Amino acid sequence: MKKIVVCGLVWMISLSALQAQQVGLSFSYFVPRNGYFSTPISPFSLRGVGVNLGRYFALQTGASLYRMAGLNMTGLPFDSKDPLLGPNFTILVPAELVFQLRGRVVQFDIKGGGFFFYGFAQKLDNGNIDRALRTYQKWDVANSDLSFQNNPGFGPHFGAELTVYVTDQFGISFETNYLMGMASMPLKGTYVGGNLSGPLQSVAADFKDAKVDFTGLEFSIGLIFTGNSGGGKKPAARRRR
Numbered sequence: 364m365k366k367i368v369v370c371g372l373v374w375m376i377s378l379s380a381l382q383a384q385q386v387g388l389s390f391s392y393f394v395p396r397n398g399y400f401s402t403p404i405s406p407f408s409l410r411g412v413g414v415n416l417g418r419y420f421a422l423q424t425g426a427s428l429y430r431m432a433g434l435n436m437t438g439l440p441f442d443s444k445d446p447l448l449g450p451n452f453t454i455l456v457p458a459e460l461v462f463q464l465r466g467r468v469v470q471f472d473i474k475g476g477g478f479f480f481y482g483f484a485q486k487l488d489n490g491n492i493d494r495a496l497r498t499y500q501k502w503d504v505a506n507s508d509l510s511f512q513n514n515p516g517f518g519p520h521f522g523a524e525l526t527v528y529v530t531d532q533f534g535i536s537f538e539t540n541y542l543m544g545m546a547s548m549p550l551k552g553t554y555v556g557g558n559l560s561g562p563l564q565s566v567a568a569d570f571k572d573a574k575v576d577f578t579g580l581e582f583s584i585g586l587i588f589t590g591n592s593g594g595g596k597k598p599a600a601r602r603r604r
Contacts, residue, residue, distance in 0.1 A: 391427075395579035398446040399433035410457070421461040423474070429453045433488060436548065438572035441499035445491040448548075448575060453482045457520060468528050475521040480544055480577055485513055487550075496554055500566075505556030509568060516546025516577055526587065534587040544577030 391408065393401040413423035431453050433446030459476030489507060496505040522540030529535065550570040557563040 390585075391581065391583040393429060393431065393579055393581045395431070395434050395446070396576060397435040397444050398431075398576075398579065399449065401430060401432045413461075419463055421463060422459075423461050424456065424458050427455045429455060431482070435576045436573050437545070437576045438574045439550075439570050441495050443491060443495040445488075445494070447488050447492050447495070449486060449488060451482045451485045453480055455480045459520070470526045470528075472524040474523065474540065475519075477517060477519050478542065478544060479515060479517055480546065481515040482513065482546070482575065485511065487511060493554075496556065500556060502556040503559045505554055507552065507554035507568070509550045509552035509554070511573075512549045514547045516544045516575055518542060518544025518577060522581075532588060536583070536585040536587055538583045538585070540581045542577060542579060542581060546575040546577065548573050548575050
């Protein structure tokens, strides 16, 4: 499954890159809810691929491979302000309707739609899970041994992008998106703990409603290079590296 997803993403990016009319360099970051600020998350990314629906509207998709430093989880009997999952790699594929306001020098896009994501090379943050269990059980010590079932996730998103063309061949873009995704990730296993003044207890854990919380703010700053002579006339695709 992992190999198929990765190969499919590489194939799509390679094919679309051949058709792209402009190339850009961007730096993208993701700030998850109750998670860790990510490292730059565009080892490779192709976004803004689609078709225009007249002058003001367009349908767009794409794909990105993100490096997530840490994500939180919901659906557990305990809460945590620290991430319980990560680090991992995540593939994100959006599908969005775009409202475009084009000028010769400036273009402003308002975006909204849904997205698919799938995390691989997943790891539980056992240290943060143990701390959350200690607080939940009011113990002095806790040690968990949990396994998980990985699943793809979905969610809505919305955002905006401002592109300023310094020349007909060069522009600067600023993009922000808010993502609200969830992916089922049941946890099962045991955890052991207790107070220093008493015996240790072993508890069976079956957190079948646990979910990956892929909620947060994504923002990008990019440089766009295009061979167009029409300034703010945006081509159909933009490749990020």
